[in-house]
Amino acid sequence: MDSDDHINIRERIRAHGARQMVIARLAAPADWQGELRRALASERETRSIWSRGGDGRLFLQSFAIFFTATMMFLI
Numbered sequence: 001m002d003s004d005d006h007i008n009i010r011e012r013i014r015a016h017g018a019r020q021m022v023i024a025r026l027a028a029p030a031d032w033q034g035e036l037r038r039a040l041a042s043e044r045e046t047r048s049i050w051s052r053g054g055d056g057r058l059f060l061q062s063f064a065i066f067f068t069a070t071m072m073f074l075i
Contacts, residue, residue, distance in 0.1 A: 029035050
């Protein structure tokens with residue numbers, strides 16, 4: 001590469017950002033605000049302590065594994 005050849009990287013980065021923005025707009029649903037509100041509302045719903053992914057269930061499963069491993073070790 002000669003010293004006279006300069007790459008204008010700022011323009012390339014701006015063009016890439018513009019392309020990414022167009023792709024994001026095309027991929028977004030038409031009612032993206034409503035979609036976001038529904039997703040946030042579903043995350044905020046109160047879950048049962050036994051529901052999948054709940055903290056209580058995870059604690060009990062972890063305790064059961066620990067207890068079983070301890071008993072196997074002691075036996």
